[in-house]
Amino acid sequence: MRILVVEDEEDLRELICFTLESQFNADVVQASSGNQAIRLLDESGDFDCIVSDYSMPDGTGEDLYRHVIGSRQRVPFILVSAHSADTYQIFRQHPIAGFIPKPDIFKPLKRIIESLNLGAQEPSSRYCRVKTNVILKYGLLAQDLYIRLSEGKYVKIFRRGDVFDLHDFERFKAKTVEHLYLKSQDCEEFLESLNKNIAKALEGDPSADEVSAIVSSSIELVSDISKRLGFTNQVQELTRVSVNLALKSILKNLEQNKAFDVHIADKQGYVATHSIALAHVACGIASLLGWTSGPTFLKLSLAAFLHDVTLDNPEMALLQGIEDLELQRHRFNDAEVKDYLGHTLAAAKLAKELKDLPPDVETIIQQHHERPDGNGILRLDNAQITPLSAVFIVAHEL
Ligand SMILES: [Fe+2]
Ligand SMILES: [Fe+2]
Incomplete structure (x- = not known):
């Protein structure tokens, strides 16, 4: 699940992001103002949910919400504020997916995200597992490689053209990491070279x-x-x-x-x-x-x-x-x-x-x-x- 977090107070923003990443393995994108969030929505729109503050210096939560309800894709909107959602006319007119009272955000945030059932789309399906000992046989990498931090959360650790050597293999082994991951679109190419490699092993x-x-x-x-x-x-x-x-x-x-x-x-x-x-x-x-x-x-x-x-x-x-x-x-x-x-x-x-x-x-x-x-x-x-x-x-x- 991909979530846009909009909050101008850095500490609070970090806390919200950490909660979403650690509890839901969410892919979180941060913005520090309403206008920045609007730009992000316009550029790379596919968010499953927005968690936003109300009062921010450059574009408020209300500006952002008006943009959301005016757009074709109605992303669920969760308001984080010291004042109840009913205080604001806009949220009375157009109900939102959830409200989180500041400053105790942890539990309500967890409850609301769970109730939205956003986990239906499994992000891990975009990746295929490969054993590290198989990667070692290649040495020179023809595809980017990712490590899985938790369910659905992947980080790129090797780039196409990098070398994966025995030292890397031992390093992952020491951390009991047995698999790295390829993007699904790179799998076919990887399979082709794996096929050739196995054919070679058959001869020996x-x-x-x-x-x-x-x-x-x-x-x-x-x-x-x-x-x-x-x-x-x-x-x-x-x-x-x-x-x-x-x-x-x-x-x-x-x-x-x-x-x-x-x-x-x-x-x-x-x-x-x-x-x-x-x-x-x-x-x-x-x-x-x-x-x-x-x-x-x-x-x-x-x-x-x-x-x-x-x-x-x-x-x-x-x-x-x-x-x-x-x-x-x-x-x-x-x-x-x-x-x-x-x-x-x-x-x-x-x-x-x-x-x-x-x-x-x-x-x-x-x-x-x-x-x-x-x-x-x-x-x-x-x-x-x-x-x-x-x-x-x-x-x-x-
Ligand atoms: Fe079986
Ligand atoms: Fe079976």
Whole structure:
């Protein structure tokens, strides 16, 4: 949410701004007079709300409000004043969104902003996450990079052309910052170079850790970007090359008879680490059954890569199905529950968009929360669950 704060007393202005930034992660623009605020409105109009003082030397709150009600876009107006809003004729004639009595502004400001429900537009959707270890591989940056201070609040810390080196990587690691952010419009370009980089890694012999890092950040990117920009050609290509890379590492492990070391890192990256682990375990079970053909491994890995990417809340990937959801219902809101109940079909639909999708992958994704007793998300019965889906479901349970 973007808020214009208009107040000539500097200390009070800072307090209002700090409240809005810290409590609501608002993007705050300051003005010290009514006329300055009018200029800002005319230049870059898209504010969700205005918080304004009344008495100011260069243009009053009333001048500003008259400008607002005279313009096409009626931005909600909150008055901050030592005198009640009813004192002024203009506010009696044209009611305002809220009134805050000076000097105790903190609580009323919080209450009014909450009641306006301005948070509906999620500013973070303008950014995509990228792991710092992936950025390190590039060195020279082709895009601006941002750090997230809090939900919806981002600050640019690297510019196009800057160098991101090991020292930077260690610096962020020390502060437990694992992700930096790109503007959505730069994502496509970044994806293209990431695709090339992964293709290069496929030619060489990357370590299991390197593959894990690359593939998990790819899954995050596919999940983030497909929600914002759709399953574009570059996202599809990233899916394809990443699955091939993961598969190369899985096959090497199978050949050397090595158990896959499943380490689930943080909740943030849970969908990614869970998906990689699932690909390993599913291929492991398939090979124990003697199903060792390349296409089988590819189908299982592709399904693992995409099966949970549409989930908005990564914690939902921890749920095993309907029963688990019922037990933990209190932790999630209605929209999240709906998202969860629809995610098997939504992810299958996304997979279907992939050109040359091998047969069965769509079915495996659709069925990944089914149960032999018919108590799955889609309530399919035993006979409808395919053998490959069964392997996948068991691996998922593990
Ligand atoms: Fe799932
Ligand atoms: Fe899952």
